Amino acid sequence: MTGDMQMNAMTDQGGYVTEDGRKIGGVMMEMKNITLRFGGVVAIKDISFDIREGEIRAIIGPNGAGKSSMLNVISGFYNPQEGEVWFHGKRRAPMKPYQVAQQGIARTFQNIALFEGMTVLDNVMTGRLTQMKAGMAAQALWWGKAEREEVENREFVEKIIDFLEIQNIRKTPVARLPYGLKKRVELARALAAEPKLLLLDEPMAGMNVEEKEDMSRFILDVNDEFGTTIALIEHDMGVVMDLSDRVVVMDYGKKIGDGPPDEVRNNQDVIDAYLGVAHD
Amino acid sequence: MFYREAGDFKTTYVDDNQTFPIKFDRYRYYAVLFVALAIVPFLVNDYWANAVLLPFLIYAIAAIGLNILVGYCGQLSLGTGGFMAVGAYACYKLMTAFPEVNIVIHVVLAGGVTACVGVLFGLPSLRIKGFYLAVATLAAQFFLVWLFNKVPWFYNHSASGQISAPERSVFGIVVTGANADAWAKYMICLVFVFGAAWLARNLTRGSVGRRWMAIRDMDIAAEIIGVNPLKAKLTAFAVSSFFVGVAGALFFSVYLGAVEVGEVFGIQKSFLVLFMIIIGGLGSIFGSFAGAAFIVLLPVFLKNVLVGGFGWATDLAAHLEIMILGGLIVVFLIAEPHGLAQLWRVAKEKLRLWPFPH
Numbered sequence: 001m002t003g004d005m006q007m008n009a010m011t012d013q014g015g016y017v018t019e020d021g022r023k024i025g026g027v028m029m030e031m032k033n034i035t036l037r038f039g040g041v042v043a044i045k046d047i048s049f050d051i052r053e054g055e056i057r058a059i060i061g062p063n064g065a066g067k068s069s070m071l072n073v074i075s076g077f078y079n080p081q082e083g084e085v086w087f088h089g090k091r092r093a094p095m096k097p098y099q100v101a102q103q104g105i106a107r108t109f110q111n112i113a114l115f116e117g118m119t120v121l122d123n124v125m126t127g128r129l130t131q132m133k134a135g136m137a138a139q140a141l142w143w144g145k146a147e148r149e150e151v152e153n154r155e156f157v158e159k160i161i162d163f164l165e166i167q168n169i170r171k172t173p174v175a176r177l178p179y180g181l182k183k184r185v186e187l188a189r190a191l192a193a194e195p196k197l198l199l200l201d202e203p204m205a206g207m208n209v210e211e212k213e214d215m216s217r218f219i220l221d222v223n224d225e226f227g228t229t230i231a232l233i234e235h236d237m238g239v240v241m242d243l244s245d246r247v248v249v250m251d252y253g254k255k256i257g258d259g260p261p262d263e264v265r266n267n268q269d270v271i272d273a274y275l276g277v278a279h280d
Numbered sequence: 281m282f283y284r285e286a287g288d289f290k291t292t293y294v295d296d297n298q299t300f301p302i303k304f305d306r307y308r309y310y311a312v313l314f315v316a317l318a319i320v321p322f323l324v325n326d327y328w329a330n331a332v333l334l335p336f337l338i339y340a341i342a343a344i345g346l347n348i349l350v351g352y353c354g355q356l357s358l359g360t361g362g363f364m365a366v367g368a369y370a371c372y373k374l375m376t377a378f379p380e381v382n383i384v385i386h387v388v389l390a391g392g393v394t395a396c397v398g399v400l401f402g403l404p405s406l407r408i409k410g411f412y413l414a415v416a417t418l419a420a421q422f423f424l425v426w427l428f429n430k431v432p433w434f435y436n437h438s439a440s441g442q443i444s445a446p447e448r449s450v451f452g453i454v455v456t457g458a459n460a461d462a463w464a465k466y467m468i469c470l471v472f473v474f475g476a477a478w479l480a481r482n483l484t485r486g487s488v489g490r491r492w493m494a495i496r497d498m499d500i501a502a503e504i505i506g507v508n509p510l511k512a513k514l515t516a517f518a519v520s521s522f523f524v525g526v527a528g529a530l531f532f533s534v535y536l537g538a539v540e541v542g543e544v545f546g547i548q549k550s551f552l553v554l555f556m557i558i559i560g561g562l563g564s565i566f567g568s569f570a571g572a573a574f575i576v577l578l579p580v581f582l583k584n585v586l587v588g589g590f591g592w593a594t595d596l597a598a599h600l601e602i603m604i605l606g607g608l609i610v611v612f613l614i615a616e617p618h619g620l621a622q623l624w625r626v627a628k629e630k631l632r633l634w635p636f637p638h
Contacts, residue, residue, distance in 0.1 A: 075504060101506030113504075115497035117563065118490075125487075126494050130506035132487035136515065142482040147294070150486055154293045193505060 015052065018245055025053030027089075028229055029074070029197060034083035036069055036253075043069040044080065045253040051197065056223055057231045058240045058261075061250035062273060067233045068110060070250070071199050074231070075107050076100035102130050106190035107199035110233075112182045116175040120185050123174055124160060127192025128153040157192050163225075164188045164218060180211040184218070191222060198222065200232035204239055212236065216243060241265065249273070299481055305628075316470060321463040329462035334535045336576045337469040338527050341476045343556045343568035345523025350554070351562035352484055353516035354496030355405050359398075359417035361549035362424035363521050365541050366394045367528030369434050372443040375456075375533065376436055383448040383456060387472070387529045394525020395518040397424075402517030406510055421550055428541040444538035456533045465534050472530060476523050481565050483519060492516050493563070524553075559609060561621025570620035578605055 015025045029051040036044040044066045051057045059067045072078045073085070076097040085092045087103065106127070115123050132153060134146040161167055164184050169177060174185060183203065190198055203219065204212045216239055222228050234240050240247060241261040249257035249264055251273040257264045264270055290296040300306040324333060342364060349355050371390035375383065401420040405413050428434045435443045447457030454460045455468045483489055491512040494502035503509055532539045539545070552575065560571020579601050586597035616623045 077500075077504075096508075097500075097503040098506050098508050101504060107504055109501065109504075113498050113501035115494050115501065117497045118493055122490060122493070126490045126502075126505055126507075129487055129491060129494075134487065136483075136488060136519075139486045139488050140479045140483050142486070146482075146486055150297065151293045154297075189505065 022054060022224075024055050024245065027051070028053045028055075028087070030086040031070075031073070032084040032086065034070070034073060034080045034085070036066075036073060036078055036080045042253055044073070046083075047250070047253075047255045048083075049248045049255065049258055051229060051231055052246075053229055054223070054227055055229055055246065056219070056244045057229075058244035058247045059231065059233045059250065060235070060237075060240055060247055061256075064252075065250040066253040067250055068201055069253075071107065071201050071231070071233060074100075074197075075105060075199060101193065104194070104196035105199065106193040106195035106197075108183075108186045108190050108201060108203060110201040110205060112179075112186055114174045114182055114186055114189070117173070119171050119173055120166060120177070120188075121157070121161075121170045123185055124157050124188045124192050125153065127160075127189040128157060130193055156194075160188050160191050163221070164191075180207055180214075183207070183211075183215065187215075187218065187222075191226070191228075194226075195228060198228050198230045200230065200234075202233050202235065204234060204236055212239060219243060297485065299485075313474075321467055324462050324466050326462045329466050330535075331580050332577060333466050334469055336572055337466075337473045338530050338535055339553065339556060339572040339576055340473050340569050341530070342524050342527035342553045343560065343572045344476050344480045344565060345520045345525075345527060346553050347557045347560075347562065347564070347568045348480060348484070348492070348523065349516050349520035351557055351564065351567070352489060352496060353492040353513060353520075355402070355513060355516060356410060356414040357417040357520070358414050358547070358550045358554065359401060359420035359424070360524055360553045361545040361547060362421040363394050363398055363524040364528030364531060364549060365424055365428055365545035366397045366521075367391060367525030368532035368539055368545065369428050369443065369541070370394065370525065371529035371533055372445070373434070373436075375446060375448060379446070379448075382450060383533065384450060384468075386448075387526055387533070390529035391522040391526040394528065395522040398517045398521020398524070399514050402514055402521075405513045405517065418547075421547055425541050425545060440540075442538050442540045443532065445533040448533070457537065460534070468534060469530055472526060476526065477565055477569075480519075480523070484565070488515060496563075555609070557619075559612060559619055561619030561624075564619070564621035566624065567619050567621030570624070574620065578608070 015023065017023055027050045030048075031050070032048050034044055034047050035042070047066075047070070059070060061067050069078065073080050076095050076099065079094040087105075115126065118126075132149055134149050138144055138146040161170060164187065166181065166184055166188060169181065169185075174182065177185065187200075187203065190200075200219070204215050207215065219230060219232070220243065223230055232240075232244070234243075244261060246259060247257070247261055247264045248255060249267070249270045251269075256269040256273055257267040259267075290301070295301075298306075300309050320333070342360060346357065346360050349357050367390045370393040371386050374381070374386040374389055378386075401417060404416040408416055429441065435441055438444075445456045447454055447459060449455060450464075450468060453464045455464045484492070491502070491507045492515075494505065494507050495509060495512045495516075499509060502512070528545065531544070536544065556571035556575050557568060558571070559574050560569070561567025582601045582604055583597055586592050586600060587594055592600075612620070612623075616626075
């Protein structure tokens with residue numbers, strides 16, 4: 001597709017321009033009427049929303065609202081009983097998480113899910129595994145493609161390491177790192193996969209103000225420099241309102257709001273959900 | 281002081297990726313290789329080869345194999361003895377069926393056969409984990425030993441039910457059977473050990489190794505970054521069984537010469553190799569060597585000290601030996617649960633700064 005046609009396609013699908021002048025493209029991922037049940041418990045009830053190309057999309061809601069379940073649906077951990085997931089204009093068949101990863105969707109976890117027994121460098125290198133294709137034989141002999149591939153991917157990983165300013169801990173085992181740095185390493189691992197869509201599950205949970213500022217800066221930079229589309233769950237309202245282009249609000253598995261931060265902020269249902277409301 | 285990195289700058293990623301990045305380490309490695317290849321073969325006699333060197337080298341291969349599965353991929357296995365038996369019997373069948381083919385090829389093929397069997401018994405690992413998987417692999421252990429006892433085809437219908445290695449040579453030098461020289465046996469095992477360690481190191485430092493370690497450390501996160509758990513676990517089973525099979529083939533053909541499966545490749549062998557990697561260090565090639573050395577060399581050493589040095593009765597020494605070995609294992613594991621390899625790493629860290637720790 002040429003650039004012009006791409007632009008047309010975008011505007012056809014209703015792309016928009018943000019206040020700070022970033023161009024948001026067409027729909028990248030669309031969730032249509034997703035319902036997810038665990039036995040009798042309904043975690044997600046008939047939710048639809050979309051994520052656009054280049055956008056920072058936040059999912060918020062009180063505890064137990066089903067936000068993480070939503071992310072798990074996107075990344076393939078759960079297959080919803082009802083509803084469809086559309087990615088790049090195609091309906092996605094139910095698939096395993098590793099197949100989702102190969103489609104270009106990376107994520108971080110609410111509780112850090114790093115490989116504790118490996119160094120920072122190795123952890124970030126695992127992010128490149130979808131790109132590394134050398135066969136067993138070549139690797140066993142460390143010959144030809146295996147070594148070349150290792151060096152090429154190392155170069156890419158070093159860029160990410162520079163970008164996230166973790167050069168000095170490259171060779172440190174992850175288990176020795178403090179919490180804030182682990183979060184950053186996990187982001188590095190996700191970025192190393194060159195994702196089209198990056199899912200962040202509470203990237204700032206448990207951080208102090210300074211660390212939150214750093215993390216916010218990194219998220220904005222990722223979006224800006226790599227053009228990565230980002231969907232994030234976060235409880236810090238200040239951060240969410242500042243970072244995101246559009247916000248989905250969930251409560252008890254239902255969608256109660258969707259739109260730009262300002263609109264969501266003034267939505268009566270959202271205020272009720274967060275502040276509580278007298279049921280009479 | 282000895283392990284200084286200062287001034288030893290790496291300017292390429294290839295340099296940075298090498299196995300021994302520190303100069304002193306590299307030279308020590310070359311020195312060990314030189315001694316093993318150029319000096320030991322001239323000194324070795326039957327006692328040293330049979331009591332110390334051959335078991336050490338062959339167990340080192342088995343330990344490397346099991347370490348790939350348990351230490352790198354996190355899949356607990358108690359089937360090592362059974363898989364070694366597969367290697368031994370495959371080697372025996374190949375040796376007797378194709379006498380004109382080189383024994384080295386037979387040993388490698390025996391490893392290949394074991395890899396296939398290993399993958400088969402690795403299939404349950406997709407559904408079960410940890411101790412439960414260990415029990416499932418125990419089934420492999422018992423089944424395989426039973427199979428080799430029960431089906432006469434495997435031991436060519438010999439009256440004793442044993443398999444014994446016919447005489448075979450490499451480059452005109454006899455390496456199996458009663459007429460093989462100690463140094464020839466030693467050299468062929470050494471070549472296989474070197475090959476196994478080299479292959480294992482290459483596999484564990486690249487993307488395959490990272491897939492295994494990712495599965496070991498957190499399988500959910502591994503899947504989310506694109507690791508196919510089925511493929512990662514089965515490749516680990518295949519590679520691990522390959523090395524274990526090679527070890528079994530050498531154990532039978534070069535070391536023992538004649539084997540009765542229940543006696544040699546029973547459950548105690550599985551535990552022995554597992555203890556080696558636990559004591560040596562899980563997830564470390566060096567640890568496989570250290571563990572094999574500890575388990576093989578220490579009894580010999582103790583025996584020499586107690587019987588040879590103090591002149592005690594052999595039976596008394598034999599019992600004391602077991603007690604001391606057991607005690608040492610406990611002490612080591614309390615002092616360093618991550619094994620000898622970790623002790624070695626800590627020692628190196630200290631040596632980097634010694635004698636000026638500040």
